[in-house]
Amino acid sequence: MPDHSLTGHVVPSRVYILTFVALIVLTVLTTGVAYIDLGYFNTVVALVIAVSKATCVVLFFMGLKYHKGLTRIVIIAALLWLSFLIVLTLADMHSRDWAPLPQPWQKAALSEPHR
C-alpha cells in the first residue's frame, strides 16, 4: 500500500531517472549480446536481462519497493502460478518420449496392414 498520507509516497525524480538510465543500458546490452555467439546462453542472458529490466520497472516505476507484503504476494503468486503452467506443460512435452518404445512384436503388429 502507498504511504498513509494524503499524497501517498512521493518518490524523488532522481530515482525515476536512474531507473530509466538502467533500463536503456540494459536494452542496449540485450541487443548487443544477441550479436555474440554464446550458444545456449544467448537465451539465458536474454531472459536474465529481461527479468532484471522488469524488476526495475516493478520496483521503482510501479513502486512495489514502497508497498507492504500483500501486493508483493499478489505478484509473486501470479508468477508462481504461471510457472506451474509452464513447468508442468513442458514436463509433459519433454517426458513423452521417455516411455519404452514398442517391442519388436508390437511394431510388427502395428505396421501390419489392417484389412
Next chain:
Amino acid sequence: MPEGPAPALVAEQFDDIIQQRDAASFGMWIFLATEILFFGGLFASYALYRSLYPAAFAAGSHLLKVAYGASYTVMLICSSLTMAMAVRSAQLGRRKPLIGFLVLTLLLGAAFVIIKLRWEWYGDYLEHLVPGVSFAPQGEALEVIRRFGAPLSHVALFMIFYFVMTGIHALHMVVGVGLLTFLIIMAYRGRFVSGDFNTVEMVGLYWHFVDIVWIFLFPLLYLIGGRY
C-alpha cells in the same frame, strides 16, 4: 501540501480516501496478476513450441527487424518514465507538469502503435509473412528459412505467435492510449491534483505493466538465434 479532498471524492462504501486508495491500488495489482496469466497462456505455448522447433523459431526471428523491436523498447521505456513523472506530479498537486507528462506518454504510446501497424506489420504483409492471410516467404526471407533448415509450417507457427503476442500487446497499448486521453481531459478540468491522484496511479500501473510485457517480447521474438 495540497488541501484535503472534498468529501464527495470518497465513494460512499469507503470510510475515507486512504481506504479507497488502498482498495483501488490492491484491486489494480490483482488485475495485473490476471493479466500475467492472460499473457502467460501465450508465453507457455510459445515456450513449448520454441523448445520443439528451435530452428524454425530462430529462422522466424530473423525475418523480423531488430531495429523495430529495439526502438519500440526505447519508446516504451521513455513512456514509462513520463508516466511515472505524471503520477508524481499528480501526487504533488502540480497540474501543468501532470498534463505535460501525460501528453508525452500519450504521444509515445500512439507512435508505438502507429509505427507497428503502418510500417512493421504492413511491411510483413507485403513480404507475405502473415499466416492465415498471406504466408509465402520469398527471396531473402526464403533464403533465411532455408539456411536454418526449418519447415515452412513451423516458421508459420512462430509468425502466428509473433502476431498474436504483439497484437494483443498492441491492443493493450490502444486501451492505454484511450485511458490517457481520458486522464488528460480530466486533468485539464482540474482533477487529480487534490489528493485524488488515485486514477492516474492506476493507469500508471497498467501502463508500466504493458511496458514489462514488451520487455519480454523484445528478446523472445526479435533476438532469437543469434544475429552474428
Next chain:
Amino acid sequence: MSTATVEVPALPEVHYLNVNYGWRSWLFTTDHKRIAWLYLVSITFFFVVGGVAATLMRLNLIEPQGSLVEPATYNKLFTVHGLIMIFFFLAPAVPTVLGNFAIPIVIGARDVAFPKLNLLSWYLFIAGGGVFLYAVISGGVDTGWTFYTPLSTTYVNTNVLSAAMGIFISGFSSILTGLNFAVTIHKMRAPGMTWFRLPLFIWSMYAASLIFILAMPVIAITMVLIMLERIFHVGIFDPALGGDPILFQHLFWFFGHPEVYILILPSMGVISELVAAFSRRRVFGYSFVAFSSVAIAVISFLVWGHHMFVSGQSIYAGLVFSALSFAVAIPSAVKVFNWTATMYQGSVSYDAPMLYALGFIGLFTIGGLTGLFLASMAADIHLHDTYFVIAHFHYIMVGGAVMGYLGGLHYWWPKMTGRLYPETWARLSALIIFVGFNLTFGPQFILGYLGMPRRYAVYPPEFQALNVLSSAGASILAVGYVIPLIYMIWSLRYGPIAGPNPWGAKGLEWETSSPPPTHNFHETPIVTEEAYAYGARQEAHVA
C-alpha cells in the same frame, strides 16, 4: 418453521428493495444486494435453458436407438447443457447471487469495494450469455464443453466462434467478480472483523475468488487462440501444421480443473454456515476448515493432467498429476469430517436449509470418493469418458454445488426478501431433489462401470433398464427443482414476515433488519467475538 420465529414480525419501513422503484433503479443499481437479484433472475433463466437440454437428452436415452433426436442434435444438446450449466449457471450461482448479497453484509461493509465494477460484471455476464445463446440459436455448437482441438478448430461446422466468444466475455465477468470479492474481503471488513473471526463462507469465497483471478485469464486467452485458429486457419493446435493438440488440453484443463473447485468451494462455505447455524455449534476445527479452502484452491491448480491420462500425455507427467490429485482429497475430507463433528453433540434442527446441507455432505462424499477412482491412472483407462465420469462430476456439481446453492438460498432468503418461504414445501422439495438426484445419477455409476461411453445418442440394448431408471429419476429431480421456483415466487408476496433473525443464527447479517437498508447497517458494526459464538444461545433454541 422451527421455534425461532416468535420475534416481532414487521418489515422495516425503508429497505433496499423499496428505496426506489422502476427499471432504472434496477438496471443501473450499484447496490450489491440488487445486483445479486439481477444475477438470481439471469442464472435461473440459464438454469432452465440448460435444464431443458438435459431433459431432452434424458428423454432421448429412454430407448437404445435414441427416441427423440438425431445424433447430431444430441451432440449439440450435451454441449449446450455443459457449457450453460458450467459457465452460466454453476460458476456464477453461489458467488454472484449469495456471495454478492451476503459477503458485504457478513463482513460488516456498506457495499463491495467496487460497486460499479460489480454492475459491469453483470453486464458482461449478460453480454457473454447473449452471444452464447446466439451461438445456440444459429446452428448450435457440438464440440462438447471442452472444445477439444483439432475437432473444434478444424473439423466441426457449427458455431464454435460465437460460443467461444460468449465464454471469453463471460470469463471477464468472472475475473472482475473475483477481483471485487478479493479486494472487498481484504479491505472492507468492519472494525474487529479479523481474518479468524470471519465466517467460513467468506474464507471459501475468498479461495474461489483466487481461482477466478488465476484461472479465468488462461481460458480467456485459450478461447482467443481457438477463435484465431478458426478464423485464419492457422495451425496453433493442428498437428498437421506442427501444432500440438495436447497443448490445448493443458491450457484448457489448467483452467478447467480449478473451475470445478470454483463450483464447489462456495457451496462448501455455505454448508459450513448451515451446519453451524442449525447445529447451534461453532464449526469444529474452524481454522482447519478455513485453511482447507485455501489448500483446495492451491492444489486444484496442480492436478489438471488427470483429465488427460489417455490423451497421449506422457505417463510420467500422468504419475505426478495422479499423485497430486490424491492430495486434494485431504482438505476435502477435512471439511466433511469437521462438518459431521460439528453436528455431533450439537442440537441439530432439521429446517429446510439443513436438509440441503445434509444432502450435500452425503452426495459430495460419494462424488469425492469416486473421484479417487478416476485419479488413479489404471482405473481411469477403463472409466475414462464413460458414464462413471458423468455420475462422478454430477455428484459433485449437482449433488454438491447445486444443493449448497439451494441450501444457501433458503437460508438467506428471509434476509433477501424479508419473508419466509413455506417450510413444509421446502423440506419436501429438499427430499424430492435428494431422491430424484440419486435415482438419476446412481445408475450412471453402474452404466459407466459396465462400459457405456458418454456423449453418444445411442447405446446397446442391455443398458436400457438402467437408462430408463436414470431418466425416471431425472423427472423426479425436475419436479424437485420446480417446486422451490413456485413457492419462492409465492413467498415474495404472501410469505410470513421473517424478522431480522428467523433462524436465531449468529453473524452480522442477522443483526441488521430483513431486508437490510441500502447500506446494510444503520451504523458500522464493531465485531467483538469470533464467528459462530453459539454457546449462550443453545438452550433458548431447544425450547
